[in-house]
Amino acid sequence: MPDRRPALLGKLALGLIVLLLVAFLWPLRTVPTGSRGVITVGGAIKGIEAEGFLLVAPWQKLNIFSVRAEEATVEGAEGSTSDTQPVKVSLTVRYSIQTNRVAEVFEKYSHDGNLQSYVQTATQEVFKAVTARYNAPDLIAKRAVVSGDILTALRTKLDLYGAQVINVDMRNFAFSPSYMAAINDKVTQEQLRLGAENKLKTVEAEQKQKVAVAEADASAARATADGQAYAQLKLATAQAEALKVQNAALAQNRDVLELRRIEVERVKAEKWNGQLPTAIYAGAPIPFFNPQGASSGKQ
Structure with a gap:
């Protein structure tokens, strides 16, 4: 019986070659x-x-x-402010390749779209250029503006490489230890100053409140005294007017009473028969005899 193994192995080898050719x-x-x-x-x-x-x-x-978004991280990027204060920061840049410039980037810079080394170098340069435009206090107070300046400058620079910057994150923003200590001291002094000013304002406000209360009490007292004096004046005026009215009434009433008395005496005289009483007791009235009038008439 002939051995068929060599033929079978040959077929298997041929099949494998065909598969490799097809795959390739x-x-x-x-x-x-x-x-x-x-x-x-x-x-x-x-x-x-x-x-x-x-x-x-x-x-x-x-x-x-x-052409996906990629990240490039720069740790400890160094720069110097316009007043020669050294500053460090860590930055993360997110970027992607412009789809209409894939051929240019592939030909000049990267065969897979990874521009991390270019982005890191450009970020270092931009950070130094931007921080040199600010002094140290402004770099702290205007951090958002500084970040915006870095983003704008980095977009312009990386556009040369066909990359578009999505955003930039700044972390661990710090100056030299001596300068940070000076800043902390300044902040502490400023807080103490503000605390003293607030305390002074509180004391001044309390004093003003006390003065206002005292003035209000004094005004109320003056108003009360003025009201009492006015009331007393009105009362005295009313009493004086009442006395005047009473005196005038009494003056008029004397004349009326005198006329009535004379009328009564006249009526009595008309009714008198001319005879005097035969018995006069002590204190009994004698008709038409007025000792006071007689004495006054004699005088």
Whole structure:
């Protein structure tokens, strides 16, 4: 019986070779999401393909190029303020490759879209240039403005490399230990000053309140005294007017009473028969005899 093993092994080897050729020459490829496919032939760029399936000829090469957002971190970036104070900061820059410049970046800077080294270098340079425009106090007080200046300058610089900056985060912003100590002392003194001013304002407010209360009490007392004096004046005036009215009434009443007395005497005289009483007791009245009138008449 002939040995069939050599023939079987030959078929298996041939099949494996065919599979390898098919895998190598298989034209259907995939470009993942967030990437671009750079087609090259002999190193020269022949086209840029979007995400999805595409057919690649055996003589072409597909290079996957990322256009996703990437991060570049710069730890301890150093700069100097306009008043020569050294300053350090850590920055994180988020960026991505401009999709319309993939071929340019692939040709000049990166075959996969990673520009981390370029971004780090550019960030260091921009940080030094921006901090040199500010003195140390302004760099602290205007941190948001400084961050905006860094973002604007970095966008301009990285645009040269075909990258667009999404945002910049600053961390661990710090000056030299001696300067930070001076700042802390200044802040402490300022807080003490503000505390003293607030205490003084409180004391002044309390004093003003006491003065206002005293003035109000004095005004109330004056008003009360004025009211009492006015009331007494009105009472005295009313009493004086009443006395005048009473005196006038008494003066008029004397004349009326005298006339009535004379009328009564006249009526008595008309009714008298001319006879005197035969018996006169002590204190009894004698008709038409007025000792006071007689004495006054004699006088």
